[in-house]
Amino acid sequence: TRKKVKDILSGQVEDMSNITVLGWVRTKRVSKNIAFIEINDGSTLENLQIVILNPEEFEVLSDINTGSSLKVVGYLDEIKGREQSVEMKAEKIEIVGDCPSDYELQKKRHSFEYLREIAHLRPRTNTFGVVNRFRSKMSYAVHKFFQERGFNYIHTPIITANDTEGAGEIFRVSNFDLENLPLTDKGEVDYSQDFFGEETGLTVSGQLEAEVLASALGDVYTFGPTFRAENSNTARHVAEFWMIEPEMAFCNLEENMQVIEDFLKYLFKYALEECKEEMAFFNKWIADDNRVEKLEELIESDFDRVSYTDAIEILIEAEQDFEYDVEWGIDLQTEHERYLTEKHFKKPVMVTDYPREIKAFYMRLNDDGKTVRAVDCLVPGIGEIVGGSQREERYDLLVKMMEEDNMELDQYDWFLDLRKYGTVPHSGFGLGFERILMYISGINNIRDIIAFPRTPGNAKF
Numbered sequence: 001t002r003k004k005v006k007d008i009l010s011g012q013v014e015d016m017s018n019i020t021v022l023g024w025v026r027t028k029r030v031s032k033n034i035a036f037i038e039i040n041d042g043s044t045l046e047n048l049q050i051v052i053l054n055p056e057e058f059e060v061l062s063d064i065n066t067g068s069s070l071k072v073v074g075y076l077d078e079i080k081g082r083e084q085s086v087e088m089k090a091e092k093i094e095i096v097g098d099c100p101s102d103y104e105l106q107k108k109r110h111s112f113e114y115l116r117e118i119a120h121l122r123p124r125t126n127t128f129g130v131v132n133r134f135r136s137k138m139s140y141a142v143h144k145f146f147q148e149r150g151f152n153y154i155h156t157p158i159i160t161a162n163d164t165e166g167a168g169e170i171f172r173v174s175n176f177d178l179e180n181l182p183l184t185d186k187g188e189v190d191y192s193q194d195f196f197g198e199e200t201g202l203t204v205s206g207q208l209e210a211e212v213l214a215s216a217l218g219d220v221y222t223f224g225p226t227f228r229a230e231n232s233n234t235a236r237h238v239a240e241f242w243m244i245e246p247e248m249a250f251c252n253l254e255e256n257m258q259v260i261e262d263f264l265k266y267l268f269k270y271a272l273e274e275c276k277e278e279m280a281f282f283n284k285w286i287a288d289d290n291r292v293e294k295l296e297e298l299i300e301s302d303f304d305r306v307s308y309t310d311a312i313e314i315l316i317e318a319e320q321d322f323e324y325d326v327e328w329g330i331d332l333q334t335e336h337e338r339y340l341t342e343k344h345f346k347k348p349v350m351v352t353d354y355p356r357e358i359k360a361f362y363m364r365l366n367d368d369g370k371t372v373r374a375v376d377c378l379v380p381g382i383g384e385i386v387g388g389s390q391r392e393e394r395y396d397l398l399v400k401m402m403e404e405d406n407m408e409l410d411q412y413d414w415f416l417d418l419r420k421y422g423t424v425p426h427s428g429f430g431l432g433f434e435r436i437l438m439y440i441s442g443i444n445n446i447r448d449i450i451a452f453p454r455t456p457g458n459a460k461f
């Protein structure tokens with residue numbers, strides 16, 4: 001019967017005879033009387049050792065290379081006094097797929113830069129096997145957290161006419177009939193006609209649609225791809241990333257911040273308890289500090305909280321030589337965020353009440369008339385991982401903000417309706433999935449935490 005290597009090595013397999021394993025060869029060693037093949041089937045970091053006691057009877061042996069895919073039939077044998085408790089004695093070996101000896105992934109350490117160029121093969125390395133299994137488990141944790149709390153998982157559109165963040169970072173979506181392009185009076189292509197006559201793009205955030213559903217279901221969350229046409233070449237930005245966006249009706253900023261903190265701690269805990277193999281690997285090979293210890297500490301302590309105004313005070317008093325000068329009203333740059341978390345607070349910090357001018361139109365205006373009920377959660381090593389706010393639920397004020405931002409009100413009549421018909425205080429936030437995975441694992445480039453990073457020049461696969 002077919003078994004996964006993970007189950008075999010963790011002692012889940014009771015009948016040790018007549019076992020079939022399917023996987024890829026990591027190494028092969030052949031000598032006169034015995035041969036060894038290390039096989040990996042993707043279910044775990046560990047390889048299963050296949051022992052061939054009578055190599056001369058296995059003609060296929062000479063055709064097996066690193067990377068070949070195999071079907072091995074045999075029986076399991078316990079071994080004492082070694083890290084791995086079980087090996088497999090082969091009775092039959094079949095090559096499923098050959099692999100020539102110029103295969104790029106020979107047994108040695110490759111740089112992350114090199115592996116990014118062979119993104120179709122890197123999932124087969126130890127590191128990226130771990131990363132991809134970790135990502136899968138943590139996705140499950142995201143759903144588990146919200147489902148356990150009665151949130152509804154909703155699907156918001158990928159193609160949309162609205163620009164939630166108003167930052168002009170939209171990828172256009174067009175279905176133009178190239179034979180019959182719509183033209184403006186000036187004879188230029190009329191891009192406002194791109195989606196069957198409407199102007200559309202790929203979503204930058206599902207928030208506005210999440211507000212619609214929160215206004216009916218109460219507590220909802222999205223977890224899906226979002227897109228930003230920002231041409232920034234940093235270790236923290238990709239053009240396509242996965243965002244988790246909870247939206248909660250009858251919820252103020254304080255309550256929102258509590259959910260952020262509970263959620264992040266839940267993810268830390270889940271990683272420590274349910275992703276032990278991955279966390280041990282990150283600790284040993286990837287992170288430049290002890291992530292396990294760090295996360296344990298974080299779970300026990302409270303995140304810090306500071307208002308934007310106080311944060312600016314701290315930055316000014318720091319007398320640091322920032323590239324970007326600090327004064328009230330600036331948008332915090334990564335260097336500022338990192339100073340706050342790494343040098344000042346030395347742990348995650350939630351910065352609240354940002355100036356209205358630098359935040360999106362939908363955030364609730366404070367009584368001072370110049371700040372809004374925003375919250376960003378910043379963490380050491382990365383900077384912003386969460387952006388959220390209490391939303392403006394008052395019709396007149398929302399209209400005023402939209403007018404200030406030169407938005408077309410009739411494009412957002414549906415959004416305004418939410419404030420007309422039974423409006424409620426509500427809040428939500430967006431967590432960048434890649435960023436939180438980077439933070440937990442210690443992987444320091446976002447290109448290495450998503451299988452197919454979309455960055456300028458990287459769209460082939």
Ligand code: 4AD
Pocket residue numbers: 164165204205206207228230236237238239241243245246384385386387388389428429430431432433434435
């Ligand atoms: O701060 P942002 O732009 O917030 C929103 O989109 C809100 N509508 C969320 C909400 O309240 N529902 O983005 C939220 C998070 C950021 O904190 C960051 O973690 C991540 O999304 N993010 C990116 N991650 C990777 N690459 C990019 N280019 C990202 N842009 C934002």
Ligand code: MG
Pocket residue numbers: 376384386387
């Ligand atoms: Mg933000």
